[in-house]
Amino acid sequence: MTKATHLCCTCGKVEIETVGTPIISAACCCNSCRTAAARLHAESQILGPFGETRFELYRKDRVRFLRGVDQLQDFHLQAGAKTRRVIATCCNTPIFLEFGGAHWLNVYGGLWPAGSLPPPALRTMTSDLAYASLLPTDVPNHKRQSASFFAKLFAAWIAMGFRTPEVPVNGEFHAKVGG
Secondary structure, eight states: OOOEEEEEOTTSSOEEEEESOOSEEEEEOOHHHHHHHHHTTOHHHHBOTTSOEEEEEEEGGGEEEEEOGGGEEEEOSSTTOSEEEEEETTTTEEEEEEETTOSEEEEEGGGSOTTOSOOOSEEEOGGGSTTGGGSOSSSOBOSSOOHHHHHHHHHHHHHTTTOOOOOOOSSBOOOOSOO
């Protein structure tokens, strides 16, 4: 039997289900993730102790939206950006990050109940951190995405028959700049 994990936003109005195991469990240390956390006023929900963002990367065909799709909105760091972060507007909970044209979703680790998030298999984009040398060595710390990272994504795409399903949301979210 395939394991399903039920996740929801902070207030419970948005509920998703992930099916099976993720493609990979990762911690992203890129500047864009930290900038998005700040603009969304969601640092405590997104960023870990080293400024990293925890993600579980799932094939799009293994993520189901059970309720609250009308609460989801896109957030782009800049106009025309192909990367979108999708938040639940009911409580400002980050739900997933999607790269334009991708076959997977980066589901935010903050959705998992305390103590249930799988440990990361790696950290990526550590070159964006000012103090990357202080990161623990419990998992590989890659300066950029590694060849094995891309190989796992490619293997998942093959398993999906090279499909890239759409994930529609309810418009664009405009974060308040400043306070």
